[in-house]
Amino acid sequence: MGEEPSISLPLLEKMEIAKKLILSSQRVRIVSHYDADGITSTAILCTMLLRQRKGFHASIIKDLDGKMFSILSSEENALIIFSDMGSGQIEEIEKLKCASIILDHHHHVRESKDTNRVVQINAHSFGINGTDEASGATMCYLLAAYLDPINKDLVGLSLAGNVGDRQHTGGGLKGINREILKDAISNGYIKLRHELVLSGKDISDALYYSTDPYFTGISGNMDGVKAFLSKIGIEPSKKLSELTSKEMRLLTSMLGLKLLSQGVLPEVVEDMVAERYWSARERMNVDELETLVNACGRTGNEEVGLGLLLGDPDMLSKARELYHNFKEKVLKEVREIEKNGAKELSNLYYVVVDDPSIAGSVAYFALAHFLNPEKPIIALSYVGDSVKISARGSKHLVSKGLHFAKVCSEGTKAVGGDGGGHNIAAGGTVPKGREMEFLEYANKMIGEQFSAKKK
Numbered sequence: 290m291g292e293e294p295s296i297s298l299p300l301l302e303k304m305e306i307a308k309k310l311i312l313s314s315q316r317v318r319i320v321s322h323y324d325a326d327g328i329t330s331t332a333i334l335c336t337m338l339l340r341q342r343k344g345f346h347a348s349i350i351k352d353l354d355g356k357m358f359s360i361l362s363s364e365e366n367a368l369i370i371f372s373d374m375g376s377g378q379i380e381e382i383e384k385l386k387c388a389s390i391i392l393d394h395h396h397h398v399r400e401s402k403d404t405n406r407v408v409q410i411n412a413h414s415f416g417i418n419g420t421d422e423a424s425g426a427t428m429c430y431l432l433a434a435y436l437d438p439i440n441k442d443l444v445g446l447s448l449a450g451n452v453g454d455r456q457h458t459g460g461g462l463k464g465i466n467r468e469i470l471k472d473a474i475s476n477g478y479i480k481l482r483h484e485l486v487l488s489g490k491d492i493s494d495a496l497y498y499s500t501d502p503y504f505t506g507i508s509g510n511m512d513g514v515k516a517f518l519s520k521i522g523i524e525p526s527k528k529l530s531e532l533t534s535k536e537m538r539l540l541t542s543m544l545g546l547k548l549l550s551q552g553v554l555p556e557v558v559e560d561m562v563a564e565r566y567w568s569a570r571e572r573m574n575v576d577e578l579e580t581l582v583n584a585c586g587r588t589g590n591e592e593v594g595l596g597l598l599l600g601d602p603d604m605l606s607k608a609r610e611l612y613h614n615f616k617e618k619v620l621k622e623v624r625e626i627e628k629n630g631a632k633e634l635s636n637l638y639y640v641v642v643d644d645p646s647i648a649g650s651v652a653y654f655a656l657a658h659f660l661n662p663e664k665p666i667i668a669l670s671y672v673g674d675s676v677k678i679s680a681r682g683s684k685h686l687v688s689k690g691l692h693f694a695k696v697c698s699e700g701t702k703a704v705g706g707d708g709g710g711h712n713i714a715a716g717g718t719v720p721k722g723r724e725m726e727f728l729e730y731a732n733k734m735i736g737e738q739f740s741a742k743k744k
Contacts (some may be wrong), residue, residue, distance in 0.1 A: 292475050296431065304435045307390045307408045308606055311436065314368040314388075316344035320357065321371040322425065323349050323591055325583040329446040330372035330392065330429040332598035337433040337440050349591040352718075355377050361385060373425025373450075377410045377709050378427055383407055392428040394419030394454075395710060396694050412465075420711040422464025426450020431467065440703065444473040445568025447597060449575040452566075453583055457576075470566070480567040485529070485541055486560070486576050490503045491534070491538075493518065493525035498616045500650070502561055504544065505551050505627055505659040510621030517543075519588040521696025554662045554685055571598075580606040582672035584615035587646040618644065622651040628660055631666065634732040638666040642679070645670035649679035649714065656681055665691055667731060669724055676724040678708060678717045680731075687712050690742030691735060700730040 296304075311317065317338055321331040329348050338345045350357055353374045358381050361369060366387045375382060375389075376397035381688070382389050383402060391401075401407035410428055412419035430447035433440035451466050453459055462470050473479040486502075489495030496507055496514045501626040507513040518525050521543050523536055533608065541562060543654035548558050566575045578598075586592030588611050622642055631638040638660055642648040648668035656666045665682040678701065680693045697708035697715035704726045708717015719727045 292468070292471045293429070294465055294472055296435075297415050300431075301409070301435075303408060303410050304432055306405060307410060308436050310368055310388050310390060311338075311343070311370075314343065316346070316367065318361070318364065318366045318369040319345055319347040320361070320369060320371050320374070321349050323351050323586040324373075325443055325579045325586060325594075325712070326424045326426050326450040327373040328582050328586050328591060328594045329450035329453065329537065329598060330424075332595055333426060333429040333433050333440075333443050333446050334370055334372060335595070335599060336443055337436060337609055340437065340439065347595070349586070349595065355381075358385075372429050376409060379407070379409065390432075392425060392432060392469065394423050394425055394428060417465055420713055421456055421561075422455055422466055424450040424454045424466075426453075427466055427469065441473070441476060442570050443573045444469060444478050445566070445575050448473075448479065448566050448568070449579040449582065451574075452576050452579040457564060458560050460559075478569055480487075482565045482567060483562060484565045485537065485544075486563050486565065487529060488574070488580070489529070490524060491526050491528050495529060498613070498620070500616065500619055500623065501657075502544070502548055502553075502557060502655050503623060503654045504547050504660055507547070509617075509624050517547075522583040548658070551659050552662070552711065553658055554572070554683065556684065557657055574629065581605075581612050584608065584612040587650075588615050589646070601705075615647070619647050619650055619654070622647065623654045626651070626655045631655065631660060633664070634728060636664060636732045636735040637728070638664050639728055640666065640668050642668045642670050645672060645677040645679070647679065649681060649716065652679055653681040653714075657683065662686075663689075665693065665735065666727065671721065674721050675706075675718045676721050678706075678715075678719060678724075678727065680710070680715045682713045684713065690738040690740075692738055696731050696734050696738075699733060700727050703727070703730050 319334050321327040368388050370390045372392045374598040375391035376393040376395055379398055389407045391409040397411045397413055401409050412423040417423045426447045429530040487495040493514050497511055499508050507517050521539055545558050568575050571578050585608055590611055593604050593607050597608050626640055630638045643652050648670045652666045652668040665686050668679040670677040680697055682691045682693055692712040693715035694710045694712055697717045701708035701717035703717050704719050706717055706719035710716055
């Protein structure tokens with residue numbers, strides 16, 4: 290027996306209601322987000338339902354908007370499960386004719402009016418920090434394990450969702466995520482290791498595609514990779530597993546010094562050697578699994594990521610190809626910011642990233658690895674008559690008072706848009722032509738947040 294996660298009575302009561310709804314439904318509709326956390330959440334739910342011999346129809350989407358609600362309203366569903374989304378749209382969900390379950394970790398608006406028909410299981414409702422201690426996949430895993438303990442073998446998917454939302458940084462998983470991890474280790478589903486967070490077919494491949502951490506002049510630059518390895522005397526074609534302990538110590542030390550020379554915060558260097566979670570079911574480190582699934586979602590190939598997580602052997606090679614193409618796009622954009630810099634207001638950076646699917650990643654990698662870490666960053670992506678907003682901060686900036694969920698919620702609404710998210714990362718949409726108004730509003734609000742924290 291493992292070390293069971295401690296679950297509060299109110300959360301258990303909610304999960305019992307959700308369990309009864311699932312068991313009484315022959316077919317379930319699933320709606321989830323397209324990022325790694327959303328796709329892993331979907332895979333947990335699909336596997337749970339398959340094991341219960343329930344029919345299901347899953348949609349993995351970018352936005353839970355009016356168009357999606359129109360589709361759902363036109364369908365004959367007995368039960369819809371919203372995963373990694375839904376709490377911000379509870380009013381629209383309540384208008385649907387069928388019962389619904391919301392499994393979310395974003396800041397929620399309010400409790401549902403009919404708690405037996407719309408069952409909202411949001412981390413924040415039960416004293417769990419949805420930014421740092423529970424992802425959407427966490428909430429889906431807790432429900433799946435409650436429904437049937439056989440689903441505990443899906444813990445690798447839950448951890449991949451945690452990694453996708455960067456809840457493993459700063460010393461490893463925390464809170465309920467940590468309790469789930471301990472239980473999984475005790476049950477033999479997960480092996481915990483402390484390693485250099487690089488992955489690739491060989492050391493040169495690993496350094497070239499490294500974005501977290503991102504090494505200026507090395508990441509995305511094979512000439513830079515070869516020059517760096519030549520300088521420290523390591524053969525580029527060697528696999529990471531083939532490095533001697535002396536070579537690994539040298540590589541780790543030199544990469545740490547490289548990051549420090551870039552002016553990164555200490556925690557970025559500390560996270561370079563971090564906890565890694567090897568999953569017995571998936572037969573790989575969950576951070577590697579997350580990068581594959583994230584690339585699938587961000588490139589519009591969610592079905593490949595979901596197929597991979599559901600055990601389709603043909604999906605692994607497809608996912609790896611998508612990953613390399615995705616990384617090339619991200620590296621190109623980050624290197625562009627490295628070369629030309631970002632535009633600045635008094636309290637924030639902003640950049641334009643053409644592809645909204647990579648904007649958040651690009652913004653984060655630039656902020657964390659070579660921009661001034663005392664300012665958050667907002668990426669703008671122009672899509673038709675709208676501008677997509679991707680806002681990224683850091684734990685350091687959150688400690689100074691940053692709350693991007695409030696900035697994006699209030700700032701977008703002030704200019705006729707919509708947004709929300711977490712204190713450290715958020716997003717939204719504003720009308721084209723009003724993006725500078727939003728940036729000025731955000732700049733002012735962030736300044737006020739920083740000032741209030743100092744008092």
